[in-house]
Each structure stands twice: as C-alpha cells, then as structure tokens.
Amino acid sequence: MYATMKETDSVAAARAFAEYGAQGAEHARLPILEEQICAEAGIWAPEVAGRAARQAGGDIPRAVALLKVWAAALPHVAALPVEPADVCILRRLSSAYSEIPGGQWLGVAPELASRLLDWSDESAHPVAEAPRRHQHEPEHSASDGETGGLISAGASDGETANTAERAGGADAPTRAETPRVRSLLRDVPVAAVPEDSDGHDPALGSPGVSHDRATRTGIMARGETASLVAFAALVLGRRREAVLAEMTTADVTVRVRHPRTGRPCAVAEVPIVEAEAVIDAEVEGRAGFAIGWGASLGSIERRAISLALLDGAMQADGDLEEPLMLDEPTLLGATDGSANNGFVEHLRLPHHASFGSYLSQARTDRNGESQAKADGHGESQAKVDGNGEMT
Amino acid sequence: MSDAPTVASLAAEHGQSEAYAYLDERTKRNVRRALLKALAIPGWQIPFDSREMPVARGWGSGGLQVTLSLVGPTDTVKVIDQGDDSSANASSMRSLISRTSGCAETTVTEEATIIQSRHRIPEIPLRGDQVLVLQVPHPEPLRRVVTNDAVALEHHAERDYTPAWLDLYDDEARHGAPRTGADYPVLVEGTTLMSPSPIPRYDVLRLGNRPHATLLGAGRRARVAALPPFTSVEPLVFDDRPLLAESAAEPCIRCGSIDSYRVQSGGRYQLAAEAGNGPWCCSDVDACRTRRNDP
Amino acid sequence: MNPTSTAQAAAAQSAAAHAPAAGPTAAAQVLPPPPLLSARGLSRRFGPGCDLCIELTGDAGATSRCPACGTVVAVHDVSFDVGAGEVLGIVGESGSGKTTLLSLLHLDTPADAGSMVVDGYGDLLRSRTSDAELRRSAVVMVHQNSLAAGLAPRLAAESNVAERLLRTGCRSFAEARARSQDLLAELGIHPSRHTDPLETFSGGMAQRVQLARALVNPPRVLLLDEPTTGLDPSVQADLLESVQRVTDRLGSATVVVSHDLEVIRILADRVLVIHFGRVVEDGIPEQVFDDPQHPYTQLLVASRLR
Numbered sequence: 001m002y003a004t005m006k007e008t009d010s011v012a013a014a015r016a017f018a019e020y021g022a023q024g025a026e027h028a029r030l031p032i033l034e035e036q037i038c039a040e041a042g043i044w045a046p047e048v049a050g051r052a053a054r055q056a057g058g059d060i061p062r063a064v065a066l067l068k069v070w071a072a073a074l075p076h077v078a079a080l081p082v083e084p085a086d087v088c089i090l091r092r093l094s095s096a097y098s099e100i101p102g103g104q105w106l107g108v109a110p111e112l113a114s115r116l117l118d119w120s121d122e123s124a125h126p127v128a129e130a131p132r133r134h135q136h137e138p139e140h141s142a143s144d145g146e147t148g149g150l151i152s153a154g155a156s157d158g159e160t161a162n163t164a165e166r167a168g169g170a171d172a173p174t175r176a177e178t179p180r181v182r183s184l185l186r187d188v189p190v191a192a193v194p195e196d197s198d199g200h201d202p203a204l205g206s207p208g209v210s211h212d213r214a215t216r217t218g219i220m221a222r223g224e225t226a227s228l229v230a231f232a233a234l235v236l237g238r239r240r241e242a243v244l245a246e247m248t249t250a251d252v253t254v255r256v257r258h259p260r261t262g263r264p265c266a267v268a269e270v271p272i273v274e275a276e277a278v279i280d281a282e283v284e285g286r287a288g289f290a291i292g293w294g295a296s297l298g299s300i301e302r303r304a305i306s307l308a309l310l311d312g313a314m315q316a317d318g319d320l321e322e323p324l325m326l327d328e329p330t331l332l333g334a335t336d337g338s339a340n341n342g343f344v345e346h347l348r349l350p351h352h353a354s355f356g357s358y359l360s361q362a363r364t365d366r367n368g369e370s371q372a373k374a375d376g377h378g379e380s381q382a383k384v385d386g387n388g389e390m391t
Numbered sequence: 392m393s394d395a396p397t398v399a400s401l402a403a404e405h406g407q408s409e410a411y412a413y414l415d416e417r418t419k420r421n422v423r424r425a426l427l428k429a430l431a432i433p434g435w436q437i438p439f440d441s442r443e444m445p446v447a448r449g450w451g452s453g454g455l456q457v458t459l460s461l462v463g464p465t466d467t468v469k470v471i472d473q474g475d476d477s478s479a480n481a482s483s484m485r486s487l488i489s490r491t492s493g494c495a496e497t498t499v500t501e502e503a504t505i506i507q508s509r510h511r512i513p514e515i516p517l518r519g520d521q522v523l524v525l526q527v528p529h530p531e532p533l534r535r536v537v538t539n540d541a542v543a544l545e546h547h548a549e550r551d552y553t554p555a556w557l558d559l560y561d562d563e564a565r566h567g568a569p570r571t572g573a574d575y576p577v578l579v580e581g582t583t584l585m586s587p588s589p590i591p592r593y594d595v596l597r598l599g600n601r602p603h604a605t606l607l608g609a610g611r612r613a614r615v616a617a618l619p620p621f622t623s624v625e626p627l628v629f630d631d632r633p634l635l636a637e638s639a640a641e642p643c644i645r646c647g648s649i650d651s652y653r654v655q656s657g658g659r660y661q662l663a664a665e666a667g668n669g670p671w672c673c674s675d676v677d678a679c680r681t682r683r684n685d686p
Numbered sequence: 687m688n689p690t691s692t693a694q695a696a697a698a699q700s701a702a703a704h705a706p707a708a709g710p711t712a713a714a715q716v717l718p719p720p721p722l723l724s725a726r727g728l729s730r731r732f733g734p735g736c737d738l739c740i741e742l743t744g745d746a747g748a749t750s751r752c753p754a755c756g757t758v759v760a761v762h763d764v765s766f767d768v769g770a771g772e773v774l775g776i777v778g779e780s781g782s783g784k785t786t787l788l789s790l791l792h793l794d795t796p797a798d799a800g801s802m803v804v805d806g807y808g809d810l811l812r813s814r815t816s817d818a819e820l821r822r823s824a825v826v827m828v829h830q831n832s833l834a835a836g837l838a839p840r841l842a843a844e845s846n847v848a849e850r851l852l853r854t855g856c857r858s859f860a861e862a863r864a865r866s867q868d869l870l871a872e873l874g875i876h877p878s879r880h881t882d883p884l885e886t887f888s889g890g891m892a893q894r895v896q897l898a899r900a901l902v903n904p905p906r907v908l909l910l911d912e913p914t915t916g917l918d919p920s921v922q923a924d925l926l927e928s929v930q931r932v933t934d935r936l937g938s939a940t941v942v943v944s945h946d947l948e949v950i951r952i953l954a955d956r957v958l959v960i961h962f963g964r965v966v967e968d969g970i971p972e973q974v975f976d977d978p979q980h981p982y983t984q985l986l987v988a989s990r991l992r
Binding site: 551553556557560561563564565629630631632 | 838841842844845848849852853857858859860862863880881
Binding site for chain 2: 094096097098099100101106109112114115116181184237238239240241280285286287325327328329330338339341342343344345346349350351352353354355356357358359360361362
C-alpha cells in the first residue's frame with residue numbers, strides 16, 4: 001500500500017481529491033472504470049484514476065500507465081497485515097451451498113442490474129455503482145436503494161429466504177466473526193496449500209523468476225482484467241467441477257505503524273473483492289478439491305473470481321503443466337470477451353445441486369477406503385484456515 | 392379459446408419498439424429450424440445464431456433463446472435454477488419471458504407448458520404436452536478429453552467415443568468410480584454422445600424414455616440439442632459398472648422424502664462442530680412443497 | 687450388439703472366418719500353413735526417377751542415390767513371408783532403407799509398387815478399410831520412442847493398454863481390466879504399478895506398456911522398431927525374453943527391425959539383410975551370422991565382433 005509522507009504537487013492534488021471528492025470536477029464519474037484502473041495499477045486512488053482516464057481519452061491501458069508512473073514516484077510505507085476485524089463485509093455469497101454460516105448477503109448485486117440499454121433521459125438515472133460503506137458520508141446513504149440491483153434472493157418464499165437484506169450499513173459484519181465457507185469441506189480430500197511467506201511486494205521491484213504463492217497472488221492481483229478472465233475461462237472450460245465457495249466484497253482498513261509510538265494507525269480504507277473457488281483435483285490418488293484464492297482492489301468481482309480459478313488450477317495441476325494448444329478454437333474462444341466474462345461470472349450463480357453431486361461422488365469414493373481416510377482431513381483443513389489474510 | 396389473445400392481436404396492440412417475445416422473427420426462425428434438426432437427430436449438437444441476450448452468456452442465454460422462440464400467448468412458463476423457482480436469475484428470466492410474450496407464469500410444475508431449468512429436471516413427472524428446456528454450459532461432451540472442437544466433431548461423425556471410454560476406464564481403474572459428478576455424458580439412442588447439462592446423476596438416470604421433448608440450449612457455444620419423446624438415453628458406463636445416483640445422508644428436513652434429490656446446506660448461523668454441516672433439503676422446491684401439501 | 691462397434695465387430699468376424707479356413711480343406715494337412723504376412727516386390731523411391739535409377743544404384747553403384755537424377759531408391763523389390771508365431775529380423779545400417787521398409791509395412795508411407803497380403807485382410811496396399819483402422823487391427827507397430835507412440839502420459843499404464851480393447855467395443859470393465867493387467871504382468875510389470883500414470887515409468891517399462899498395448903488385441907502382424915535401443919543391456923535381455931514369450935503365445939507374425947545383430951539373433955527365426963534398399967542376404971540367423979555370404983554382411987558381422 002502507498003501512503004504519503006511528504007507533500008509534492010501531485011500528492012497535494014491527490015489529497016485534495018481525497019478530501020473533497022470529485023465535487024470540484026464537473027465530470028461525470030465512472031466508478032467501475034476507476035476501480036479497474038486502480039486494480040490494474042495496484043494503487044487505490046479512484047479520483048486520480050478518473051483524472052488519468054480523462055487525460056487518456058478513455059484508453060484504459062494508458063490510464064493505468066499514467067497511474068503507475070505517478071505511483072512509482074510516491075514514497076512507500078509498508079502496511080501491516082490486515083486484521084480480520086478490519087474487514088467490513090458488504091456483500092457475501094456462496095454458490096456451493098444455499099445456506100452458509102454467517103449468511104449470504106447479496107447487497108448490491110451488479111450482475112442483476114438490467115442488461116438492456118436505457119434510452120430515456122440519462123441524467124435521471126444513477127450510474128452503476130460499486131458497493132460502498134457510506135458511514136462517513138451519511139447524506140448519501142439514502143441513495144442506496146436506488147442503485148439498481150439491490151435485492152434479497154429468495155425473499156418471495158419464506159422458507160428459502162436465507163439472505164439478510166442489508167446494504168452496507170454501520171452494522172456490517174467483519175471477517176473476524178464470519179467463518180470461511182471452505183471450512184465446511186471437511187470430509188473430502190483437499191489439496192494441501194503450500195507454505196506461504198508474506199510474499200514479495202511487486203511495487204518494490206522485480207521479485208525474480210520463481211515465485212511463492214503469496215508473491216504470485218500479489219503479482220496477478222494487478223493483472224489486466226481481460227487477460228485474467230480469458231485465462232480463467234480457458235481453465236474453467238476444462239474442469240469437471242468449479243464452484244465459488246465464497247465471494248466477498250469488503251471495505252478494509254489499512255494500518256501502518258506510527259513512526260514514533262509504533263502503534264498501528266488506520267491510514268486508509270480500501271475496497272477489496274475476495275473469492276475462493278473450489279475446483280476438482282486429484283488428491284493423493286483420490287477425487288478431491290483444490291481451493292483457489294484470489295483478491296483484487298476494488299469491487300470488480302470477475303477479477304477476483306478469475307484469480308481464484310487460476311490459483312486453484314495451479315494447485316490442482318502442479319503449476320498448470322497442462323499443455324495448452326494454441327489452435328484455432330482456443331484462440332477464438334480466448335478472445336471472445338463477452339462469452340468469457342459471462343462464463344467466468346456465471347460461477348456466482350447457485351451451484352448447489354451440481355456441487356452436491358460432485359461432493360457425493362468424492363465422498364462415496366474410492367476402493368473402500370472412504371471413511372477412515374476422510375476422518376483424518378478435519379485437521380489438515382484447520383491449518384488452511386490461517387492464510388488468506390491480506391498483506 | 393376464442394377470447395385468448397393471438398400473437399397477431401398482441402403484436403397489434405402492444406405497439407412497442409421491441410419484438411414479440413423479445414427476439415426478432417429471423418432469430419426465432421433460426422432457433423426453431425435448429426431445434427427441428429436437433430429433434431431429427433437426437434442428441435446431435437446443432438449450431439444456431441446465438442444472440443447477445445439480456446442475460447450474460449453462460450447465464451442461461453441459450454435456454455432463454457429456445458424458450459423465447461417457442462413461447463406463445465397461451466403458454467404458462469416456469470423457470471427454475473438448481474430446482475428453485477425463486478432464484479434471482481430464474482425470476483428475472485421468467486419475468487422477461489412473460490413480459491415480452493404476454494404468457495402466464497407459474498411455479499407449479501403441473502401447470503407449466505414450458506419449463507426452463509438450469510441443472511435440474513423437475514421431479515414431478517412431466518406430461519407429453521409439456522416441454523423441458525435445459526440450459527447447457529458445455530454442449531460438447533468430449534470437451535475435456537478432446538480439446539479441439541473440430542477433432543471432437545470427427546469423433547462424433549465416426550461415433551468413435553474411445554477417448555470418453557478411456558477417460559472413464561482410467562477413473563474406474565484409479566479411483567474405483569467415475570470422477571464426474573454432474574454433467575455425466577450420455578449415449579442417445581445408443582449412438583450419439585451428448586452432454587445432458589450439469590444435472591446430477593439422479594436426473595441423468597431419469598432422462599430416457601420420457602413422454603415429453605427435452606430441448607437443450609447452449610448460448611455461449613451457440614448450439615442446441617434435443618431429445619424427442621421416448622428417446623433412449625443411457626449414461627456412458629461399462630456393462631458391469633452401473634451409474635449410481637448421489638446418496639444423501641438424511642431425509643429432507645421439510646417433506647421427509649427419502650428418494651428425492653437432496654443437498655446439504657452449509658448451516659445458517661454457525662459452523663456445526665460435528666461432521667455434517669446443515670440439514671438436508673430437497674433441491675426441487677416445487678416437488679418438495681407438493682409432497683408436503685399432499686403427502 | 688452395441689451399434690458403435692458394428693464395423694469393428696464385422697472386421698473381427700471376417701478375420702475369424704478366414705483364420706480357420708485352412709482347416710476344413712483336406713489338403714491343408716499336407717500344405718504348410720499360409721503365411722500371415724506375404725510381401726511381394728515392395729518398392730519405394732523418393733525423387734523424380736529415371737530409366738537408370740535401378741541400374742545405377744544398389745551394389746552396382748555402391749549407393750542408393752541415382753547419380754543421373756538424384757532420386758533415392760530407398761526400398762527396391764523386397765519380398766518375404768512371415769508365418770504365425772514366426773519372427774522375421776531385418777538388419778542394416780542407418781540409411782540402408784530398413785526404416786522406409788518398416789513405414790511401408792505400417793502404411794505410413796505409400797509404396798510405389800508391390801503388394802502386402804495379410805491373412806484375413808487381403809492386400810493392405812489396396813484395402814478399402816481406412817489405414818487408421820488397419821493400423822489398429824492388422825499391423826500394429828511398437829515404436830522406438832514410447833512417447834511418440836500416442837500413449838497418454840497422464841493416464842494409468844493399464845488404461846493405455848485397455849484403450850485398444852475399448853476402441854474395439856469392449857464394454858465390460860472387468861474383462862478389459864483382466865486382459866490389460868494380465869498382459870502387463872506377463873510382460874514383467876508389477877501389479878502395484880498398473881494404475882500409476884505412465885509418465886512415472888522408466889523408458890524400459892514404458893516400452894513394455896507399449897508392447898502390452900500392441901498385443902492386447904493380438905494383431906495379425908506386429909512390427910517392432912528398434913525395440914531395445916536406449917535401454918541398458920540387462921533390461922534389454924529381459925525385455926527380449928518377454929517379447930519372445932508373448933509373441934510365441936499369441937501367434938502373430940512379427941517383424942523386428944534393428945541395427946543390433948544380437949537382438950536379431952535372439953529374437954528372429956529368419957533374417958533379411960538390407961543394403962542400399964535391396965535384400966542382400968536372407969536365411970536363418972545362425973547361417974547368416976556365422977557364415978555370411980555377401981561382403982556387406984561379412985563387414986557387418988566383422989564390425990560386430992571387433
């Protein structure tokens with residue numbers, strides 16, 4: 001994370017943006033575009049990203065480059081690992097189970113907004129917006145209900161209403177009191193997650209040729225959105241099973257040590273989207289799962305889903321040694337953006353019935369050795385729970 | 392039926408810029424022709440001009456195009472997602488269909504004339520006057536074992552499914568059972584290999600010899616396939632290794648059924664300490680409700 | 687009957703009908719059994735060709751490249767018969783034409799002239815059955831490099847063997863498994879390794895898997911291309927013994943190509959020596975190796991002894 005230590009002209013301008021918002025500018029905000037630029041540049045500064053986008057004439061790669069160039073000259077302060085209690089969850093869903101401990105929160109569901117072009121007067125309609133906790137700007141909170149996709153799934157039928165209808169308000173739960181859905185996978189084999197270090201911050205320089213998982217995850221979190229989605233769609237097309245165990249969008253508080261007292265001080269709140277994908281894998285000769293994890297700045301869910309799929313495939317297939325034929329159907333498929341986006345994002349849909357089918361197959365496994373072996377997996381699962389913290 | 396609206400009368404009065412049942416007539420005709428061809432060659436994948444739909448590709452756009460090209464003003468449409476009528480994606484498609492075609496909607500399986508479904512086959516048996524439309528993500532059953540579609544087509548042309556048999560043999564030899572859970576490949580009329588869409592094995596075993604037609608639409612891959620009434624559909628299995636349906640540990644907590652397809656929920660409020668997470672429930676919500684009301 | 691396998695089953699039936707055909711006739715008692723493979727006048731050249739090609743190549747010109755037009759006469763007028771259970775060895779140095787001859791027999795390269803009659807299939811060079819189909823049932827090759835042989839490295843060893851059975855319509859898992867495992871065990875692969883992925887196998891073991899795959903549906907003609915190249919001597923001897931035992935039992939006609947005279951001496955019942963695309967010597971191994979007639983064979987044997 002970046003934090004400013006010394007004022008320069010560019011820093012002062014950024015501070016002005018941060019303090020006064022975009023009200024000074026008469027330009028229409030495009031929040032998702034700004035998020036994408038921030039995520040790909042690896043710095044959370046949406047107002048600056050908006051400025052970069054305008055100066056680049058809407059050319060996203062150029063805007064990302066402008067932002068990266070600006071960020072490169074800023075002083076860099078190491079942030080502390082994010083505490084689970086500092087992760088305020090605004091939206092949470094699982095496609096693997098209908099009900100999950102802690103509950104599903106659909107919140108603002110961008111995928112359910114209308115996909116039909118609206119020809120009526122533009123100024124009368126709110127722009128698609130990312131989920132945000134509005135506690136610092138209470139005058140805006142009334143607009144929550146108008147952002148289009150705010151819904152509560154299953155509400156029409158009392159017995160399936162499993163979703164609390166709450167938009168990111170002050171009572172948003174934190175990661176600390178919300179268990180991870182992956183911990184429900186106790187009686188099926190799960191591929192062991194390699195030991196993690198803190199990882200190497202890609203903003204600090206080149207981390208060499210071979211990366212541990214944390215470093216790789218950090219590098220890929222800055223990946224170009226369309227490329228991530230294209231590769232994830234390739235992976236997804238060749239799996240037997242892939243479901244989203246859990247996806248959350250959250251506002252997290254970033255803390256750094258106070259230079260004098262050494263106490264953690266909150267310096268920023270950034271939105272984070274995090275996903276955990278469960279894909280089929282062979283674990284010690286048995287059918288089981290690999291759990292892939294991915295997170296990205298902002299709230300663009302397809303980025304996190306793609307990252308989780310790619311991470312999962314790398315664990316399931318030993319660093320993706322699967323040969324990739326660059327033949328015609330692969331190329332045409334990889335470049336079909338709307339098909340890839342739809343395909344990757346469809347993991348958000350419920351998969352309870354098909355996931356139940358794969359679970360049943362993995363459980364009833366396997367040459368008679370099912371139960372004895374399955375019992376041993378509760379412990380190894382508990383170890384996995386520790387990682388996935390943001391650094 | 393004299394007072395029922397006709398397509399022409401609806402078209403005359405609605406006066407909207409949008410076509411009847413959303414799709415323009417040329418697209419509907421193209422989908423219908425593809426469906427006729429698909430019905431003529433059961434299980435065979437027929438390409439069609441898949442349009443960009445108001446649902447994302449991969450979200451049921453294929454099933455939606457099939458339904459919209461079939462629906463008329465006197466139809467009653469039911470849309471389910473994983474067996475559930477109230478899923479957000481299912482309800483938005485159901486309302487799009489009924490709004491643009493003027494047809495009725497229902498959640499009751501018996502009342503529906505067209506049932507569009509994602510990943511489940513209704514457990515209440517369908518009649519010959521009903522049509523089942525399945526949403527298909529991967530129409531190519533050989534996709535994992537033959538990654539090139541052109542080569543896969545050659546295998547279909549020669550009815551040579553050795554790669555699929557080999558994959559199955561390897562699963563049986565190394566794991567003692569197929570590793571495929573849902574989307575288990577089926578042989579249609581003993582000759583054509585087809586993806587039945589990611590329905591559970593419980594449903595795969597109920598696909599054959601139905602009195603109704605089953606239409607399968609894959610929007611992202613732009614293909615349709617069909618099973619005419621009373622088509623033989625068998626899972627791809629060895630003679631001495633029959634396909635087993637999923638097992639559920641407990642009866643449905645709502646209706647008490649022990650032979651329905653049930654899935655376990657993750658538990659609502661906290662992590663259950665013991666193995667076994669939440670309760671088991673029927674995944675077909677309407678069938679479960681019917682069993683409760685009329686035991 | 688499963689309709690997918692109709693074509694293969696019909697082929698198998700016709701093959702079965704041909705096999706005992708020698709039996710019912712009374713004369714069959716006296717006549718030697720017909721050869722499984724009968725090659726006549728097989729020829730292949732690469733290049734435009736001219737009237738002088740044949741005359742100026744071979745022993746006469748001490749080359750296989752025609753000095754007049756540059757055409758390579760790779761194989762010229764090769765004929766032989768191989769009976770059931772019989773092993774024909776073909777020796778020659780690199781460039782002698784033995785590899786081209788093998789690819790003619792495996793239908794990878796079309797012949798310019800000649801015929802190749804396989805019992806039950808007729809002349810393969812003029813068959814209406816697809817080459818791919820013939821390569822699965824009539825002539826099966828065990829390649830020098832098991833990776834090039836179309837094996838699936840990620841699948842279990844026994845799956846690679848069973849593939850041939852599945853292709854010909856075997857739909858009983860127990861039967862496919864028993865036949866694959868029995869053959870693997872007979873070829874010296876321990877049962878504990880049958881379900882291991884092929885990529886975990888050493889070269890010699892992978893070669894055994896390839897051999898088992900070739901023999902699980904016993905073909906009429908088995909072609910072995912340098913079966914022991916790249917293996918260390920103890921593995922070689924062991925593998926050759928296995929090959930001998932299995933081919934004896936299954937009764938296929940076997941053609942083995944090698945530059946290694948020792949391999950040929952162990953395996954072969956008869957030997958062809960190929961030089962500049964021609965057969966220069968033909969006989970039983972003892973005769974050819976102990977009393978070579980042709981100067982080239984003498985050279986070959988002498989170099990081996992040094």
